[in-house]
Amino acid sequence: MSTMPAIDRDATARRLIDGFLARTTVSRNRHEMAKAVMPGGDTRTVAFHPPYPLTIAEGHGYEMVDVDGNVYIDLLNNYTSLIHGHAHAAINEAVTDQISRGTNFAAAIESQTRLATLLVDRIPSVDKVRFTNSGTEATMNAVRAARAFTGRDLIVKMEGGYHGTYDDFEISVHPALDDAGPVDEPTATFDTRGIPSNTAESVAVVPMNNIPAVEALFGRRGSEIAAVILEPVMGSAGMIPAETAYLQALRDLTTRAGALLIFDEVMSFRLETGGYQQFAGVNPDITTMAKIIGGGFPVGAFGGGDAVMSQFDPTSGKPLWQSGTFNGNAVTTVAGAVAMEHYGADEVARINELGAQLRGGLAEALEERMIPATVTGYGSFAGVHFGVDGVRNYRDAAGSDQDFKRLVHLALLQEGVFAAPRLMFCTSTPMTEATIIDVVGRFGRALDAVRL
Ligand SMILES: Cc1ncc(COP(=O)(O)O)c(C=O)c1O
Known part of the structure; x- marks a missing residue:
């Protein structure tokens, strides 16, 4: 080189x-x-x-x-969220119409079901969804759902994996290489001050695309693991796709251990109509989304099979609590529905x-x-990394x-x-x-x- x-x-x-x-x-x-x-x-x-x-x-x-x-050509699109660029005419029209009739109500609105239907129809592994105001909240609730479902605490994340600004996830996102520990068994390091020191006890870190390393962790602690969470394409770390064999190995390991598999598709959902999971042919138990599904407005969502998601059903015995003043608000859900309707298979393939x-x-x-x-x-x-041969x-x-x-x-x-x-x-x-x-x-x- x-x-x-x-x-x-x-x-x-x-x-x-x-x-x-x-x-x-x-x-x-x-x-x-x-x-x-x-x-x-x-x-x-x-x-x-x-x-x-x-x-x-x-x-x-x-x-x-x-x-x-x-003037700039925008290749960042608000960190990948503006799938249709800025000021898209159809989204603007729908949002303008909506705000003339109100922005949010503490009640159900039709656009929630419209956007939820669009998402459920696109992702075979998702039977039901819930909305949040950000991707951070989506992953936070996905993890809560997994912990509640399994009755376990331990979450496994990738070294370099980013899932938002939440204590459990601000671990080993950008560790200094000197502090990161062994390659196969990375040390969980805090990315920011202010996180309770015992947080690292409920989070384990593994290297992406390294099957023996995650097998070894499951061998040691499999019965403690509530879920593995990963971005199918690591964004913050530099647009690094998970290899299909790796995703399949995670699927097998989690299933055998009675743990859940969470794909954080907050960024990668745009990559196929049904997210990166469609390309990989691996179905997670929970999928998190945000960014493009809000049509340019604050948004998040998490979804999965009925068994996991019914924990949030308020008519069930002891529902999981998941609330938020602006969850599924009218502006976001209208904008998101139009954005998704304009992002069908042809457009996905074209971009x-x-x-x-x-x-x-x-x-x-x-x-x-x-x-x-x-x-x-x-x-x-796309991501560019200088001075290295392969990432x-x-x-x-x-x-x-x-x-x-x-x-x-x-x-x-x-x-x-x-x-x-x-x-x-x-x-x-x-x-x-x-x-x-x-x-x-x-x-x-x-x-x-x-x-x-
Ligand atoms: C993969 C992933 N998960 C979660 C988040 C957090 O989303 P938000 O910034 O909407 O809280 C991001 C944000 O960039 C992300 O890329």
């Missing part, structure tokens, strides 16, 4: 940041104002990047405009093809410049050249491409092949700007 370009990284960072500052003076001013009322001027840790995040004025289709008037074109184009741009890297992803997802788990990705990534992210902004700072990309339905050709050209120019 070739080596990373020998550049003066400090000088390159200074040059790119100077360019950013010069183009974004209004954003900078807005950030100063925000700092007076929000810590660091920020209210969403993942969306922050130095020197400050852009302030966006508006978005249409795949484009976004910042308050300085700079997956665009994703394949994007991954191929990114890989080619890197090869042409002899920059060693691995491009990961599936369907409409199958968190440690492979974490061992890649993170500094170079930060430089390329800044250079991409300069080129009018909006991606996650961790260089994660996704396609959306307003895009065409021409959009991807344009993006790949800009990516190449961004690499050149870093190598100057």
Whole structure:
């Protein structure tokens, strides 16, 4: 494998940041104002990047405009949630109609059943769903359902797996490699302060795509395990798909041990009409969803077979409590239903093809410049990891050249491409092949700007 370009990284960072500052003076001013009322001027840790995040004025289709008037092709789509890009006409029309008649009621509304039906019809493993306001709440309730169903406490998660900002899940999401322990038996490390120290007792961590490691854990603690939870494509860790044999092994192990299998399809649901589980041909007991199913509004949902989900039936003896003032609210469910109706099998296949074109184009741009890297992803997802040959788990990705990534992210902004700072990309339905050709050209120019 070739080596990373020998550049003066400090000088390159200074040059790119100077360019950013010069183009974004209004954003900078807005950030100063925000700092007076929000810590660091920020209210969403993942969306922050130095020197400050852009302030966006508006978005249409795949484009976004910042308050300085700079236009960006949006390859992030609010972290994969805006499957139809910004300000989609049919969603706007339906939402405008709904808000003229009220936004939410402490009662049943027809759009809840409409969206629930769309989801149940798409996912064979899901007989019933419940709505939440975020993906975090969806995974939180999925885990509660599994613990209640099995009468056990222990949850198994992947090293690098992200399931939202909830105590049980803020373990080993981004562990420092020095603290992560043995490869086959990772140490559960806290990603943030403020989590009760005994949380790690009810969470075990395994490496993704490593069958012997999870078999060994089941051998040691199988009878304690309530559920295994994983993202079928790890997003936060860098768009790393679970291998089908791995998912099948998890299915077999959990079934044999009387534990449940939870697929967190908050991000990956978009990858097939029935989520990544449809591609893998492996059915989980519980599926969590969010992002695209809200049509651009706050949302979450979890669902599964009747046996597990009937625990929440309020007419049953001792129902599990799951409430939320805005659960299944009118705006979200109307928007979500329209978004899903416009995202049928043809559109899924089309933007997956665009994703394949994007991954191929990114890989080619890197090869042409002899920059060693691995491009990961599936369907409409892509991730770029510099300086590594192959990425199958968190440690492979974490061992890649993170500094170079930060430089390329800044250079991409300069080129009018909006991606996650961790260089994660996704396609959306307003895009065409021409959009991807344009993006790949800009990516190449961004690499050149870093190598100057
Ligand atoms: C796989 C996965 N699960 C859960 C969440 C949490 O969802 P939310 O941000 O809606 O709470 C996310 C968010 O990015 C996610 O990617």
